[in-house]
Amino acid sequence: MAKTKTSERQKIQKSKYIMVLAVTTLIFIIGILLGNYFAAQKLSQLDQLTQTLRTDTLAIEIQYDLIAENPCDAVTDTPLAEQLYELATKLDYMESRLGEDDETVLDLKEYYMLLELRHWMFNKKTNLQCGDDKSLILYFYANKDDCPSCEQQGFILTWLRKNYPENVLVYAFDYNIENTALDTIKTIYGVENTPAVVFNEQAYNHFLTKSELEAFTIQVMEDAKAKQELDTNLNETEALKELVEKTLQELDAEKEANNSDN
């Protein structure tokens, strides 16, 4: 019974092993190609989104400059800000998929940052000229290894934005991307590390909690309201002054008329 040679069934069929190896490799290659194809598709989608945003930003800037009377009432940039956030989320996703060193993602990110800066500058202008109560936040982050608390800081800022959609605009920048415009901003506000937040011109080179950020935002809203009230008061005083003067003039005129009659 006991045998010494390999049984028929146990015999290694080399061709079968090679065939399975070939099919496995083929499926693997197809998988990788499909994955790459979809990644490329998504990147080109992002590229398109970036271009649209660029045009829209330009349009809104021109629109603002063109409308001579009351540009503040006519221009609204809320949908644009939402698109910027969408682009940011998608870029983040692609970065996590393709890695931090992917050239295309890096290029798109740099371009996105410039769009952000432009949007920020525009809002800064309208904030000043139209007396808006917007909190403009520049947020500098780095990857997890260099900045463990950045994820939480980002989450808190998202929370703030979602809870005060009319009043808060957040612009996030990768601290380590080298770009002259960004370097200038860093120098102007004295941003030295991550996480760092520039809240309406004031830089904080440390982690800010939810309550701190919320307090800042509310303060900005209250200040704007107070200013508005002050303006209204001033206007009212002016109007009263004018009225008094007008009445005085009328009285004077009446008086003179009476005198001449007499």
Added chain:
Amino acid sequence: MIVLGEILMYITSYFGLFAALFFLLTLFENRNHLKNPKPQKVLPTVTVMVPACNEEFSLSKTIKSLLNLDYPKNKLQIIIIDDGSVDNTYKIAKEWAKKHKCIRALTKPNGGKGTALNLGLKYTTGEIVGCLDADSVVDSDCLLKMVGYFKNKNVGAVTPSLKCTTPKTIWQRIQTIEFLLGVYLRKVFSFLGAIHVTPGPFTMFRKSFFDKTGGYDETTVTEDIEVALRLQSKGYEIENAMDANVYAIAMPTFLTTRKQRVRWYRGFLDNVFNYKNLFSKKYGNLGLFVLPSSFASIFLAITVSFYLIYHLAESLLSRFTNLYMVGFDIWKLKWFNADPFFINNSPLMWLGWLSIAMGIFVIFFTKWASKEKDKIAFNYILFALLYLPLFSYWWIESLYCKLAKGKVEWKGRKREAKELEYC
């Protein structure tokens, strides 16, 4: 860590895909050999040994199912061996022996399953011999489906299709799928001449094999692996009858399952070490592919589990910290993004879906081929989610025990009536 993890995932997927395709191709090549051969015109005599240690609650059910076998009673011998029970097992065995001529009841001091079976072998009269644990039952057509394979003189053993009785706990539900997967793999391995476990319940052996090579190994905790490896090393063929159903009670709790697996896996390690000469070209598919693969899969399963658990824990922790930072005020945050942009179609994801699809195909093919009637979709989901970490955990503990040289013993256990209610 991420890059290393991804490389590991790719290696695992490649290896997994290769093995899965190889097995499917083997099955496809042998699609005309799935049917069992017809039984002999003159049926061989068969002895079924029932080793029992503290099995008073389930013994009778097992004996009834054996008596119900579609096999001439004059060709069937049943030997109940009481292995030093402290309950009424032997009393029940004697009552059965009194009622039926073909049943014999033996008793001995507790010494482990191997010793009980060796005592049984001494009294065996059948040309074919097998055992059935006292917590298992068989389908009535089970034996007839198996004996035909013994027409081939090279066949030393025929394995049945081992399944779980209807599951109640989640641990049992997971095991039903694990057992079904075992049914599939055993059939494929039989085509490759590579069966290396002959399950304790109802595997049938040629009695002359024991006469020539000695009885059961009394020192091992998993005699079913030892016998299989011995058969392979002596050049016998091991067959499988895919629709000859035997039902065992799956372990009902996490702890009992863990204990059983650690015993099995340690036994596997011990026995494979003893039969390391099987890792050779001489044993073809078994020596060069199936046995080495089973070791590779243990290593890969453990490392992949670690990687996935690390990933999951890290992401849960970071989510929790985020929520904590905003005082769990989450009502205005968006949780689900329906934008198709965020659908993950990375290569690993494609391979993941492919493996899930193949898994579903294999399980449902096995369900069909082994004539399984229970519904299994929910069990499959549980299995897909939980089996990998469980499998890894059992193996880590087994490897630790092996290295620490801890002892694992099989002494049977006193079953509680309420435990059987699960089953």
